[in-house]
Amino acid sequence: HRAQMPLLKAEQDWRASGRTRLLAADLYSYANDAPLAECDALSALFGDQHAALEWVRGLSAQLIQALRSEPLGDVPFRTHCSDSYSTLQLMSSGRATLSLTTHAPRSNSAAPETVMLVDRESIELVLAGKARGLMHKFDEHLEGRFETKEQDWQVGDTIALTPDNARHLLTIEQPVLMLHLTRAALVPGATRKYRLADGQLMQSANGDKQTSRNQLALAVLGAMQCQKAVPVLKRLSEDTSNEADLRWEAVRQNLAINPAKGFAMIDRLAEQADDPLARPASSLKAQLISAHPQLADLLPEAA
Numbered sequence: 001h002r003a004q005m006p007l008l009k010a011e012q013d014w015r016a017s018g019r020t021r022l023l024a025a026d027l028y029s030y031a032n033d034a035p036l037a038e039c040d041a042l043s044a045l046f047g048d049q050h051a052a053l054e055w056v057r058g059l060s061a062q063l064i065q066a067l068r069s070e071p072l073g074d075v076p077f078r079t080h081c082s083d084s085y086s087t088l089q090l091m092s093s094g095r096a097t098l099s100l101t102t103h104a105p106r107s108n109s110a111a112p113e114t115v116m117l118v119d120r121e122s123i124e125l126v127l128a129g130k131a132r133g134l135m136h137k138f139d140e141h142l143e144g145r146f147e148t149k150e151q152d153w154q155v156g157d158t159i160a161l162t163p164d165n166a167r168h169l170l171t172i173e174q175p176v177l178m179l180h181l182t183r184a185a186l187v188p189g190a191t192r193k194y195r196l197a198d199g200q201l202m203q204s205a206n207g208d209k210q211t212s213r214n215q216l217a218l219a220v221l222g223a224m225q226c227q228k229a230v231p232v233l234k235r236l237s238e239d240t241s242n243e244a245d246l247r248w249e250a251v252r253q254n255l256a257i258n259p260a261k262g263f264a265m266i267d268r269l270a271e272q273a274d275d276p277l278a279r280p281a282s283s284l285k286a287q288l289i290s291a292h293p294q295l296a297d298l299l300p301e302a303a
Contacts, residue, residue: 004070009066024091026041027091027098046158075088096184097182114202115193119189123161123180124181127178129175131154133170134150135166137165211245218236219253221257237251238268251265266281
């Protein structure tokens with residue numbers, strides 16, 4: 001308790017400072033869908049690298065001084081660390097978060113094979129360091145779905161990210177420190193993972209917590225081989241008002257519990273041209289018949 005007191009006081013003093021209080025108020029507005037340009041203190045911070053670095057140094061100086069007096073104290077901010085990346089959450093409000101991120105030096109990293117698109121918007125301001133990497137922009141009209149460009153980033157540069165683009169840092173000549181502002185969607189869409197070579201969708205995870213809970217519940221029913229759940233799964237999969245991810249999970253679990261009825265469900269979905277699941281259902285149907293030709297014999301019986 002004694003070791004923690006100087007760090008807690010350093011945090012409280014920093015949060016009570018004039019600039020930090022203005023930024024916290026702006027972050028609240030930004031979290032409630034105010035445009036960044038209308039959040040004066042926040043937009044000014046991302047428009048002035050020197051002011052942003054001075055603000056960050058104010059916090060680090062207070063924390064370092066507290067740690068020198070009590071080395072066993074714990075920095076009172078949410079943190080995440082890995083071998084080459086770390087983040088410290090400075091403040092959050094609703095769907096918005098303001099953080100510091102650091103990237104350790106590395107050279108000639110292998111070009112990524114996949115890219116992840118998340119339903120949120122963010123802006124990064126480079127406070128220190130230098131890096132080279134790639135920017136990927138999703139365009140469903142392109143043959144490979146992605147337009148990829150090489151990019152250099154240095155002090156003062158900003159990186160704006162949307163649900164349809166992403167960046168990869170490949171070569172970091174000097175440790176990179178970034179101020180990172182993010183805002184999630186009100187009802188987050190799916191997080192999508194694509195293969196860069198051909199734009200193939202590799203994985204999709206729903207960003208809505210309730211939908212994810214429902215998907216987990218369906219997975220439990222499937223693992224239990226609950227035959228009574230088959231009619232419920234059928235209704236869920238056919239109701240187009242449900243999230244596509246939830247409907248597809250119902251299809252998967254129905255197939256696992258009752259292959260005949262599950263395969264018949266896939267066949268029906270594949271025939272509905274205006275259904276978002278028609279294409280994946282058609283693809284899965286072809287794959288299953290190719291791997292298990294006997295499934296085709298189940299269609300008349302299951303229907």
